[in-house]
């Protein structure tokens with residue numbers, strides 16, 4: 001197959017199982033064993049992706065985030081994780097995080113933002 005799904009996927013996506021099928025057309029650029037993520041480049045459209053690994057061992061889903069970074073050292077994990085948390089919770093609430101001094105929007109269904117949730 002000469003087409004890929006990259007352009008039709010959101011910026012942040014839950015990786016469908018098996019993970020290997022999702023990354024099948026991707027070339028591994030870099031792996032971080034401390035952040036539990038791989039940096040991939042799509043062989044077909046050259047889109048870069050940062051994809052989590054290992055979450056399935058905790059019976060959780062891995063998430064993938066589109067990026068323009070060509071190295072994991074440039075990648076903003078904090079912002080990416082905030083996007084992932086927001087996706088898991090189905091979006092942001094209208095309320096501000098209850099954590100003292102924080103002005104971020106809380107995640108839907110809870111009173112804290114992605115940074116301050118337990």
Ligand SMILES: [Zn+2]
Nearest residue numbers: 004006042045
């Ligand atoms: Zn692609």
Ligand SMILES: [Zn+2]
Nearest residue numbers: 097102113116
């Ligand atoms: Zn907060």
